[in-house]
Amino acid sequence: MNKSLTIGKHRVPFPLLQGGMGVRVSGGRLAGHVALCGGVGIVATAGIGLNSPHYSGKNYFPANEQALRDEIRLAYEIAPDGVIGTNCMVAVSDYDDQVRISCEAGAKLIVSGAGLPLSLPGLTADFPDVALVPIVSSLKAAQLIARKWKKSFNRLPDAVVVEDPDTAGGHLGEKIENIGFGAYDQYATVRAVKAYFRDEHGLDIPIIAAGGIWDRQDVEHALREGADGVQMASRFVCTEECDAEPAFKKAYLDCRQEDIGLIMSPAGLPGRAIKKNVEQVRERDLGVDLYCPSACLKKCSYKEGRERFCIVHALDRAQRGDVDTGLVFCGTNAWKADRITTVQAIFDELFDLADGLPVSQAANG
Numbered sequence: 285m286n287k288s289l290t291i292g293k294h295r296v297p298f299p300l301l302q303g304g305m306g307v308r309v310s311g312g313r314l315a316g317h318v319a320l321c322g323g324v325g326i327v328a329t330a331g332i333g334l335n336s337p338h339y340s341g342k343n344y345f346p347a348n349e350q351a352l353r354d355e356i357r358l359a360y361e362i363a364p365d366g367v368i369g370t371n372c373m374v375a376v377s378d379y380d381d382q383v384r385i386s387c388e389a390g391a392k393l394i395v396s397g398a399g400l401p402l403s404l405p406g407l408t409a410d411f412p413d414v415a416l417v418p419i420v421s422s423l424k425a426a427q428l429i430a431r432k433w434k435k436s437f438n439r440l441p442d443a444v445v446v447e448d449p450d451t452a453g454g455h456l457g458e459k460i461e462n463i464g465f466g467a468y469d470q471y472a473t474v475r476a477v478k479a480y481f482r483d484e485h486g487l488d489i490p491i492i493a494a495g496g497i498w499d500r501q502d503v504e505h506a507l508r509e510g511a512d513g514v515q516m517a518s519r520f521v522c523t524e525e526c527d528a529e530p531a532f533k534k535a536y537l538d539c540r541q542e543d544i545g546l547i548m549s550p551a552g553l554p555g556r557a558i559k560k561n562v563e564q565v566r567e568r569d570l571g572v573d574l575y576c577p578s579a580c581l582k583k584c585s586y587k588e589g590r591e592r593f594c595i596v597h598a599l600d601r602a603q604r605g606d607v608d609t610g611l612v613f614c615g616t617n618a619w620k621a622d623r624i625t626t627v628q629a630i631f632d633e634l635f636d637l638a639d640g641l642p643v644s645q646a647a648n649g
């Protein structure tokens with residue numbers, strides 16, 4: 285199975301987009317190694333300044349800016365010829381700045397979800413070669429984005445990620461009461477979005493399946509069902525190159541299938557996580573003299589009414605290795621992780637060698 289992936293002006297040898305995992309779980313090191321192996325490496329921008337040398341405890345937004353530039357630079361040091369992008373969440377307060385800095389720092393594409401990225405083409409107007417990739421879970425959302433982009437910016441997506449809310453990790457773009465009943469047909473949505481752009485706009489853009497994709501069988505199934513590529517995130521956590529601390533990775537190795545479930549984020553979105561310690565997360569943040577230290581979200585029930593917990597700092601604690609009071613986001617298949625491996629070993633399992641070429645040559649081919 286060899287099938288390259290082209291998004292806008294950028295081509296990679298293998299049809300794999302690494303999912304963004306916020307608050308430094310997918311930083312420059314992981315993104316760089318995914319790109320080096322022939323996929324699209326993604327630096328997640330949310331909370332990237334935390335646990336960086338730039339963060340003093342009081343400069344959340346400036347630290348994010350500086351750390352994002354650092355991580356994109358690191359990714360390109362690892363994979364100078366690779367395709368590196370960023371994941372920018374619409375729900376965060378510094379969304380516009382994250383998009384701008386991503387472009388200035390050399391990101392070749394921007395993946396954007398956790399809300400509808402209706403303003404994205406305007407924010408990237410000075411960088412026409414940066415490919416734009418919205419995340420949706422429905423044909424209706426894809427249509428809304430396309431119509432707004434076409435009318436306001438004369439621009440359409442370069443690819444679309446169709447995320448399955450029944451299996452994906454992290455924040456999910458669906459109402460919590462609609463998740464987990466088996467009614468969602470991901471590949472019907474993939475084919476419908478593909479047909480919409482072809483029939484309504486004359487575009488044959490890649491539609492990328494995300495959520496629950498773990499092994500070669502899953503990848504082959506996605507491609508047979510009409511997807512042009514896959515997005516994988518949780519699979520890359522238990523690698524030597526993942527930017528999270530060893531204790532975070534061990535939480536994946538130790539978790540059972542029944543430990544993974546839905547929570548309600550203070551962002552107003554459902555999320556999927558290892559939920560056995562969520563009460564400790566809540567008790568920690570409600571039990572200290574802490575009131576919205578970062579204002580990281582546009583809307584937040586913790587900021588507005590001290591409900592639930594502080595999402596960005598809960599994720600930061602976990603990434604640093606505090607998995608007792610930190611929140612560990614993951615997809616439904618995280619329990620399948622059974623060892624620490626490498627990014628290259630995962631690519632070797634998922635794909636055939638690219639005509640026998642070394643990856644560095646294949647990436648330029």
